[in-house]
Amino acid sequence: MNRECIEACQKCATECEQCLDAxxxxxxxxxxxxxxxxxIDVCLLCAQAMxxxxxxxxxxxxxCADVCQWCAEQCGAHQHDHCQRCAESCRKCVESCRAMAA
Structure with a gap:
């Protein structure tokens, strides 16, 4: 489960980096x-901490879950493909981080 959350954080940071650039x-x-x-910052910190x-x-x-939830809401409001990918990755990270913190 720890590995899954680390990977979710890393993927989220990558998707956010691409969205930020776009x-x-x-x-x-x-x-x-x-x-x-x-x-990006909190996801990388979270992966390192785990x-x-x-x-x-x-x-x-x-x-991390709180920051990713905010990002998912913000990026999810845009119709750009990169924003939608970012929002989806953020939602998965929220789910994984909340499970780890429970």
């Missing part, structure tokens, strides 16, 4: 792509 010259009416920047079995992994997973 949104550089596109006007946004919400927090996309700002949320992607936050999500990989080293950090005593704070549960707390970081909870934070």
């Amino acid at each position: 949104m550089i010259d596109i006007d946004s009416n919400n927090d996309c792509p700002r949320c992607c920047r936050e999500c 990989a080293r079995d950090s005593r704070f992994a549960d707390a970081i997973c909870r934070l």
Whole structure:
């Protein structure tokens, strides 16, 4: 289960990176792509914390789930393919991180 969550965080960070890059010259009416920047950082931190079995992994997973939920809502509001992929990856990360933090 830990491996699954690490992979979900890594995939989410990658999808957010691609969304962030694609949104550089596109006007946004919400927090996309700002949320992607936050999500990338917390997803990578979360994957690292789980990989080293950090005593704070549960707390970081909870934070990661919250940030990914916000990002999923923001990116999911856009019709761009990259935003939809990002939002889907964020939703999967939320599910996995919440299960780890339970």
